[in-house]
Amino acid sequence: MSKLAFVFPGQGAQYVGMGKDIVENFEIANKIFEQASEAIGYDMKKMCFEGPEEELKKTENTQPAILTTCIAIAKVLEEKGITPDISAGLSLGEYASLVMANVMDFKDAVLLVKKRGKYMQEAVPLGVGTMAAILGMEREDLEKALEKAKEFGIVEAANFNSPGQIVISGEVSAVEKACEFTKEMGAKKAVVLPVSAPFHCSMLVPAGEKLALELENVKINDFKIPVIANVNADYYKEKTEVKDLLVKQVSHSVLWEDSVIKMLEAGVDTFIEIGPGKSLSGFIKKINRKLKKEISIYNVENIETLEKLLSNF
Template sequence: MGKIAFLFSGQGSQYVGMGQEIANEYESANQIFERANESLNFDIKKLCFEGPEEELVKTENTQPAILTTSIAILQAVKEMGINADVTAGLSLGEYSALVYSDVLKFEEAVNLVKKRGKYMQEAVPLGKGTMAAIIGLDREVVDGIIDSAKETGVVEGANYNCPGQIVISGEVPAVEKACELAKEKGAKRAIKLPVSAPFHSSMLKPAGDKLMEELKKVSINKPTKKVISNVTANYISGDDDIRSLLMQQVSKSVLWEDSIRLMIEDGVDTFIEIGPGKALTGFTKKISRKLKKKVTALNVENLKTLGKLKQKLT
């Protein structure tokens, strides 16, 4: 058998009820929700299980909610005796990967991402920035479009998710211009995303600076597992300044496709997405197809998907 990677979901994957089944069944998972409540001084468990949705989708709530749910579900996976050789998370998910690899303590991470969400939300006035997904164009073409649209304002590549799916971010007119150009170039779709800020663009630098002040207060430990950074699409080495990478991550592109490629090239053949949703599982399948490599990609978010994982791997 080859190597196993744990992947952790990012913002946008949240839904009311996430993590509830597994927390009801596994005391170790329930304990994570309890620890988050204590740490945040706020009933995040109730918010994850019962909503209301309009509270859950607020960035400063979404981020700790997804982190908590992911780490809770991770407990159930670990109880099966499944561990990963390497780990990564999409944007916010990188914090879950850092908790799994013992770089960050869970209690500190959950408070950190609540602040991260707040700073990201406040960095740009509402209505000034946006993001859009460009579907069905090659990376080089999208990068060319971004260059052309820059005359209109700030627009940058935010998430390089998988072949044919790239998310762009920036000022509304420039993002709209890039969407028009993408359609002219034959994109299947170029759609604005329902987000409140232009995440992973240089417009979020102020949020990164504020986050750095908080990062200075938390203890950062050497990774006990291999972790891949969104910013570099490479393994975090013991000498890397993890605080600096996390500060940059707020305003830099998420090199997700490159991160998965690196894992596949290094012999990972089983990818387990832990947390709400299954977007990363879809990306992994697309990337592996493009590389003509056979991999197993599974997601775990409830008892049914946990059961599938058990059948497959234990």
């Protein structure tokens, strides 16, 4: 039996102008942006549609901006009768999945991710940590390179995005050494990323602790649809797991490749990437090369891509 999944991107997908034409054409999307502005205390439309880019790139602005754009577009799809059987999101995108599953109220979620962004940014002083993308290397070989690099400081696998694309995170000197070692061991490329903090590694444990305190005030509801968690690439079993797994997610690896495999094995044959960019669509294509399933992948980020999707449904 065919299944449909909504998938949501993480930080880095943002761009000035995202969501603008959707909001101008759909009142439900406009309402989501207004709710976001009310919850966080500044004009979300201005932030997303006008920037400036430097402001939008600040982690505490990026996270609520992407979440708002994703939910605005997802609500339009819902209004058009397109609803998911299952959902997952990459890092920040997991919050969009939880909102769509009715587990978290949108206004609670948008304020929460603003604080999450702030805590993640503050956890490590600027210039102390970084991240790098390692291309064309198997997990087992990468682990060996990381073990060697750990002599120079903290360095860990942060994101398992797709076969041959893994992001590492940690202290600058250790990440740079890991890049050297991975290239020596046959990686096609090792590229230090222009990020402001070493996300999804143990250096962000303090951010998770602050997030835990914020989560105490957030109401968690029953799941309307299954959602896959980044931390273990498995379905949330109970609503009581939500807070603990979201806290862990800040400082643990994002198991995106494993999460997509879980959806493919569950019979998902249509993926809709909702929100800015289409990096997840690329990852899903690469992940499916091994499984060779018959799948359709769409991304919806503006009127043009929305119309393309609707013409197929």
